[in-house]
Amino acid sequence: MVETHGIGLHTAVPVHIQLLPAPPDTGYVFRRTDLGGFELPATVESVAHCGYATTLMRTGVMLSTVEHLLAALRGLGVDNVFIEVDNLEIPIMDGSAENFAEIIERAGIVHQPLARRALLVREKVFFEQGNRRISIEPADTYQIDCLIDFTHPMIGVQSLSVELSDGAFSREIAAARTFGFTDEIEALRRANLIRGGSLENAIVLTPDGMLNQTGLRFRDEFVRHKILDIIGDLALVGARIRGHVIALKPGHAANADLAREIVKQHAKIAALSVPRTFPPGEGGLDINQVMEILPHRFPFLMVDRILGFEGETKCTGMKAVSVNEPFFAGHFPGHPVMPGVLQIEAMAQVASILLMKLAKSASRIGYFMSADEVKFRKPVFPGDTLFIHAELIKARSNRLAKARCSCVVNDAVVSEGDLMFTFLDK
Numbered sequence: 001m002v003e004t005h006g007i008g009l010h011t012a013v014p015v016h017i018q019l020l021p022a023p024p025d026t027g028y029v030f031r032r033t034d035l036g037g038f039e040l041p042a043t044v045e046s047v048a049h050c051g052y053a054t055t056l057m058r059t060g061v062m063l064s065t066v067e068h069l070l071a072a073l074r075g076l077g078v079d080n081v082f083i084e085v086d087n088l089e090i091p092i093m094d095g096s097a098e099n100f101a102e103i104i105e106r107a108g109i110v111h112q113p114l115a116r117r118a119l120l121v122r123e124k125v126f127f128e129q130g131n132r133r134i135s136i137e138p139a140d141t142y143q144i145d146c147l148i149d150f151t152h153p154m155i156g157v158q159s160l161s162v163e164l165s166d167g168a169f170s171r172e173i174a175a176a177r178t179f180g181f182t183d184e185i186e187a188l189r190r191a192n193l194i195r196g197g198s199l200e201n202a203i204v205l206t207p208d209g210m211l212n213q214t215g216l217r218f219r220d221e222f223v224r225h226k227i228l229d230i231i232g233d234l235a236l237v238g239a240r241i242r243g244h245v246i247a248l249k250p251g252h253a254a255n256a257d258l259a260r261e262i263v264k265q266h267a268k269i270a271a272l273s274v275p276r277t278f279p280p281g282e283g284g285l286d287i288n289q290v291m292e293i294l295p296h297r298f299p300f301l302m303v304d305r306i307l308g309f310e311g312e313t314k315c316t317g318m319k320a321v322s323v324n325e326p327f328f329a330g331h332f333p334g335h336p337v338m339p340g341v342l343q344i345e346a347m348a349q350v351a352s353i354l355l356m357k358l359a360k361s362a363s364r365i366g367y368f369m370s371a372d373e374v375k376f377r378k379p380v381f382p383g384d385t386l387f388i389h390a391e392l393i394k395a396r397s398n399r400l401a402k403a404r405c406s407c408v409v410n411d412a413v414v415s416e417g418d419l420m421f422t423f424l425d426k
Contacts, residue, residue, distance in 0.1 A: 002107035004099060006091025009065055009178075010053060012196035015087040017069075019104070022080040024114040027238050028073060030056065030063050034086045042070060044236045044259045050252035052193055054233055064089040067232030067252065068178075072100035074235040075169030078109055079116055095177035095201040097228055101170050121243030125261045132254045134230075136262060139244035141165060146227050146247045152181070152205055154216075158223035164231070173231070175217050176224035179203035182211070230255050237262050284308045285353070293353055299326045302346035303388070306353060313392040315354035319346055323382035338380035343415040344371060347405035351390040351419055355401045358392065367422050369400075374417035384409045393418070 003018040022029065028042035040046055040058045048057035053065040069090050073081060075097070093099040124137040147159040162168055180194070180202055188194045197204075203221070204211040218224055230247060233255035241262070247254075285293070285306040294301065307316045321338055328336040348368050380386060387408040394402035406416040 002103045004091070004093070004103050006093050006099075007196045008087065008089030009092035009095075009196050009201060010193045011064070011087070011089045013087045013089065015085060015089060015091040017086075017090065018084040019107070020082040020084065021110060022082045024080060024112045025117065026080040026082070028070060028080075028235065029082050030066070031082055031084045032061060032063065032086075032088075033084050035061060037084075042066060042236055043238050044256065044263050047236065047256050047259075050233075050256045052188070052252075054236075054252050054256065062088055065092065066090050067229050068093070068097045069100050069232070070235040071228045071232030072097040072104060072169075072174065074231055074240070075164060075173060076101060076104050076109070077240075078104060079240070080112070092178075092196060092201045095179075095203070096175050096225070097173070097232075098175040101174040105170070117239040119237055119239040119241050119243075119262065119266055121241065121262065121265075123265060125258065125265055127254055127258045127261055129251075129254045129257065131249055132251055133248040134245065134250050134254050134258045135247075136241075136243045136245045136258065139242065142241050142243065142245075144227050144230055144245040144247065146223055146230065146245075146250060148223050148226055148249055150222070153208060154205060154210060155222050158220045160220060160223045160227060162227055169231070173224055173228050176221045176228055177201075177203050177217070178225055179205060179222055181205045183207065226250055234259050234262070237266075290353070293356060294349055296349060300345070301349070302342060303349045303353070306350070307387075309354070309357065312358050313354075315350055315357070315390045317346075317350040317353070317388040317390075319386040319388065321380055321382055321384045321386055325382070328382060336382055338384075338386075340376045340415060343376070343380065343386070343407045344374065344417060344419070346386060346388050347390060347403075347407060347415075347417065348419055348421070350388045351392075351403035351405055352421065354390050354392060354403065355395070355421060358395070369420040369422055372418040372420070374415070376415045378409070378412060378414040380407070380409060380414050386414075 001018055001020050005016040007014055030040040030042060032038045038061050040056050040061065040063050042056065046056040046058055048055045048062060054067045055062055055064040056066055063085065121136050121138050124135060126135040142164040145161045149157045162172055182204060199212050229252060230245060230250055233252055234241060236259045287305055290303050290306060302319055303317045304319050307318055309315050327339060327342065331339050389408065390403045390405045392401065393404050400422055402418060402420045404418050407414050
């Protein structure tokens with residue numbers, strides 16, 4: 001548990017918050033302790049409106065200015081947390097996410113036993129609102145490219161690209177502060193906004209400069225803060241994102257609309273996916289059960305059945321090598337032998353089944369990364385029965401694993417190798 005306090009930017013009310021550990025798959029859940037612990041999940045379904053802050057609402061209960069805290073949680077890789085707050089707005093602190101990041105890092109992050117949820121963007125999603133445009137497209141990492149354009153002499157055109165990995169959030173984004181303009185202050189206060197605003201929690205820009213005496217923290221602090229807001233608003237999708245965001249003049253409303261489209265696309269794809277699960281026990285799997293687990297199909301399915309598992313680390317499969325295999329027509333047709341690369345593929349498929357069983361889920365896809373110590377000892381001919389053995393020798397963070405594999409015919413090893421895999425959510 002870790003805690004901090006401050007005042008609300010728009011309400012000026014004093015606020016105390018506590019962050020508490022939550023079980024796997026909880027996500028981010030706010031608890032209004034001033035209302036008996038009433039819970040507001042940080043999801044796109046809870047977004048009430050997005051003007052000068054992102055506000056959540058459930059059954060009439062509201063909580064405002066959640067984006068900076070959510071950015072810190074997502075940027076530092078926290079997946080599950082209860083956030084207890086005793087008023088209707090998250091404290092603004094110094095106008096950035098730095099204070100939140102510091103208390104999270106000071107408390108430390110606990111690794112949980114279940115695989116982390118990730119949202120893999122499969123198709124480009126685009127949203128446009130006037131001159132604001134924001135999109136996300138498939139990528140192997142979470143990357144944000146942002147461009148802003150203001151006529152103010154201290155801002156002008158600023159652009160930045162950030163990949164959220166290896167501590168980039170703390171180094172490059174967390175300290176960037178929110179900003180506003182003196183010619184907007186009166187109108188905002190008439191609208192009952194920024195009542196808690198001051199030079200201590202925002203950059204305040206005059207027509208030709210700034211009121212703050214402390215100067216900027218980054219030369220391009222303004223675009224960095226816009227990226228901070230994007231991270232916080234897209235945290236409302238409820239999972240780590242794997243995709244490339246491209247934003248032109250972003251704002252909270254456009255960010256939230258993109259988050260809704262991402263969730264909608266993910267739900268549509270998930271509805272088309274057939275859930276695949278492992279049968280209980282240590283017994284084998286027939287071909288129908290194998291096909292429920294592996295995405296491969298003819299002519300690239302290299303496993304006829306799984307004969308059995310030995311505990312959590314070993315698995316044996318088999319393949320009957322028929323003369324009707326499609327590769328024999330072109331691979332040495334006068335002297336048919338099974339290609340060595342397909343023997344490696346057979347090992348990889350058996351190892352994938354073992355590793356997904358260990359993770360107690362077949363909802364991910366195993367990607368073959370490397371092969372070491374590969375040896376082809378004897379040819380495999382039509383009519384042979386290939387027994388495929390896989391043994392887990394290394395696993396790390398439910399994402400990387402290494403298996404020692406071999407193919408055996410008539411009790412003789414015909415091929416072997418150490419295979420490395422990575423596993424990603426579908």
